[in-house]
Structure formats: structure tokens, C-alpha cells
């Protein structure tokens with residue numbers, strides 16, 4: 421499957437263009453600054469109080485590394501244990517196959533609507549749109565996802581998909597749209613968070629009670645026991661996972677963990693890193709099917725969709741260790757200013773900048789690895805120690821290489837780099853260029869600074885305060901003062 425067909429990439433303008441539009445939106449920037457700042461402070465408070473936080477991070481990173489090394493083995497084991505517990509496992513190499521599997525499973529129940537608990541994997545494959553084409557309506561039940569769905573919007577944050585919306589905007593969305601999807605918003609709805617939550621609760625309750633089929637994502641799955649885990653804050657996920665007769669879980673293949681005991685470390689890391697809580701409010705675990713309790717049909721769809729190709733890249737594969745906590749988004753100075761939509765992917769922020777290009781092919785998301793200052797804050801915050809800056813630099817090299825391959829003529833930047841290489845590899849050429857630069861600087865510099873240069877250098881020089889090169893290079897000065905002095909001294913000594 422070609423990366424361009426992969427639904428991960430939504431086809432918005434490249435990052436620089438989309439970011440420019442986002443930067444002009446002052447309300448968006450204020451919402452983002454407030455929300456990311458709050459979550460950031462909460463995370464720091466609860467991670468600082470643990471003496472073994474760094475040990476936890478090291479352990480989690482090691483478990484993920486080891487698991488990825490033998491991913492095939494763990495997935496086959498997971499298939500065995502889920503099947504033994506009464507579930508059915510389906511393998512989906514790409515988005516189209518995953519959508520076809522879920523659509524077939526829903527159609528087999530005879531239902532034409534489903535409830536969903538927040539799942540990035542199903543957003544990645546565009547499941548709601550695929551189901552709609554088959555006449556099946558999907559209702560998002562996570563509060564933020566509900567806001568996004570009612571607003572005809574796209575998620576912009578991993579943990580808080582409606583982070584770009586303020587309270588008054590949410591009230592307007594509820595008032596205008598709830599009635600078209602089911603129970604309308606109450607009369608006189610205010611923008612008080614309690615009122616908004618109550619409106620969502622009433623709207624969703626009737627859907628939970630009616631739904632026969634649910635679709636969920638998964639945070640983890642233990643291969644040893646076949647246990648699948650969903651972590652959420654509202655309890656709406658628990659309703660989806662417990663009430664319907666059929667549960668279909670779509671899970672990226674990288675979410676598997678070898679043993680049940682491995683959950684211990686991840687369930688301590690995840691809430692602290694994502695919401696800044698010591699414990700997660702709702703952690704649902706289930707193993708296959710239990711007679712008379714919960715869904716009686718359980719299907720697990722294991723999604724590849726570019727992950728195996730990512731695994732083949734020795735540097736890039738660490739992105740598959742991600743547990744989607746969103747800590748890297750909340751500390752990223754670029755994300756805080758542009759928001760998530762500018763990344764054009766369901767995976768925004770630093771993790772999106774390294775994961776999306778690998779899932780869809782670097783050539784299809786070439787601007788994303790450059791959407792970073794390489795400050796390293798994401799690496800410091802990541803609970804599984806993904807070296808995001810290292811992967812960004814690695815992908816930048818790949819993007820440049822891909823562009824070079826596709827171009828008939830070299831870019832001005834490539835020509836400049838080639839010229840710089842030729843000059844810097846020869847001391848004589850370097851000295852000659854330094855002499856020339858000093859001469860030219862005397863002609864164009866004003867008050868020791870170079871202004872805007874003509875032609876292709878105009879954009880570069882126009883945004884920089886560039887000091888004029890020294891009239892004499894260090895080597896020329898050295899020769900003039902030290903070597904001349906030594907010759908004189910030596911002459912005197914003879």
C-alpha cells in the first residue's frame with residue numbers, strides 16, 4: 421500500500437503553511453498556552469514526588485525495546501491467549517483491510533449504529549468515515565471526542581482532542597449540534613463545566629443503553645494472558661466496554677506487552693505522564709469473553725498500517741514504544757504555538773513529527789521532521805525515553821535524500837552546501853574565501869552589520885542580524901603577529 425493512501429495523513433497543507441495560519445489565531449494560542457501549561461505543571465508535581473521515577477522510565481524503555489525485538493513472537497502468543505479465552509483475532513495489514521473487517525463484523529450483527537471509546541487507531545484508519553459509507557453511524561463517547569465529532573472538527577491533541585476549543589465554543593457546538601445526533605442540549609445551557617458535562621452525560625446515556633456494538637482502542641495487551649487494557653478518565657469507556665453485546669477492539673501491533681506483570685510499570689507511568697494524576701480514574705481490563713458478564717462476542721483487530729516498515733528502521737523504530745501519554749506535546753514550544761491541526765495527522769506534536777512520516781512514508785510528510793526546534797524537552801519528558809530529537813534528525817536526512825532523488829536539478833541549498841564543503845576541505849581555499857569575504861563585507865556592511873543581501877540570499881539575510889566578517893581572519897592575524905614575531909626572535913638569537 422502506498423503511504424499516500426494511508427489515512428493517517430489527512431492531506432492538509434504542509435506544516436509551515438498550516439502553522440502560519442495557526443499562529444495568526446490568537447484565541448487558539450491562548451487556549452493552548454493555558455491548557456498545556458496546566459497539564460505540564462501537574463505532571464511535574466506528580467513525577468517529582470517519586471524517588472524511582474527515572475528507574476521506572478528506564479524499565480519501561482527496556483521492556484518496550486525488548487518487546488519490539490520479538491514483536492512477531494508476542495503477537496502470535498497474544499492471538500493464542502485471546503482465542504483460548506473466547507475472543508477472535510483478525511490481522512489487518514493496512515487501513516483499508518482494518519475498516520473492511522470492522523464493517524463486516526458490525527454488519528454481521530445486523531446493527532446500523534455503534535458506540536466508540538476514544539481510539540487513536542480508529543482515527544488513524546478513518547473508521548468512522550468507512551462505516552458511514554456502509555450506512556453505519558459511529559457515536560464518539562469520550563467527552564472531548566464528542567465535542568470534536570459534533571463540531572465536525574479534527575482532534576488536535578492526543579489526550580485532550582478538543583484542546584483548541586474554549587468553553588463558550590463548546591456550549592455553542594452542543595446547542596447547535598446535539599439535537600441532530602440525538603438528545604438535544606438542555607434549555608439555557610451555560611458554559612459552566614458542570615453544565616456542559618451534564619449535557620454530554622444525558623446525551624450519551626441513551627446511546628450507551630441502546631448500543632449493541634462497541635468499538636474501542638487499546639492502551640496495552642498482555643500476550644501472556646490475552647488481557648486487553650483501556651485507560652480513561654470519564655467512565656464512558658467503561659460503559660462501552662461493558663454494556664454492548666459485541667466489542668470490537670482495534671489495536672496497533674506495537675501495543676502488545678509480553679506479560680501481565682509488565683502492566684505494573686506502564687500503569688504507573690501513564691497517568692502521571694498524561695493527566696498528571698497518580699492513578700487513572702478508570703482502568704478496564706478484560707480477557708476474552710466471560711459468560712453472563714459483559715460483551716459475549718469479542719474481536720481483536722491487530723493493525724499494522726506501516727508499523728512493520730517502521731520496525732525495520734533501526735533508529736526510527738523507537739517511535740513504536742510510544743504509550744500516547746502526550747507529555748511530549750505539552751512541553752513542546754512548537755506545539756504550544758501551532759496546536760495539533762498544523763501537523764495534518766491524528767498524531768500531532770513531537771511524536772506525530774516522528775511517527776506520521778514513518779507510517780505514511782517520509783516523502784508524504786516531508787515537512788514534519790522539521791517541525792521542531794530540537795530543544796530536547798520531549799526527550800526529557802517522555803516516560804519511555806524515546807529520543808525524539810535523534811529520530812527527527814534521522815528523518816530529516818531521509819527527507820532531504822528523498823527530495824534529492826526526486827529532483828532533476830539540485831536545490832540552491834544543496835549547491836551552497838556543496839560549495840561550503842569544497843571550501844572547508846581546503847585550507848588554501850578557505851583562506852582565499854575569507855579574504856574575499858572581508859573585502860566584500862567592507863563594501864556592504866554598515867555599522868559592522870550586513871544588511872539584506874540581493875537575490876537568493878535576501879530571505880535568509882533579511883531575517884538575521886549578521887555581523888560583518890572580521891577584516892582579518894584569525895589565521896592571517898596569527899601569521900602576522902606570532903609567526904613574524906617568532907622569526908624576529910629566532911633571527912636575534914642567531
Ligand code: SF4
Nearest residue numbers: 742743745746748802
Ligand atoms: S513520545 Fe513519549 S512523551 Fe510523547 S506521547 Fe509517546 S510516550 Fe508520551
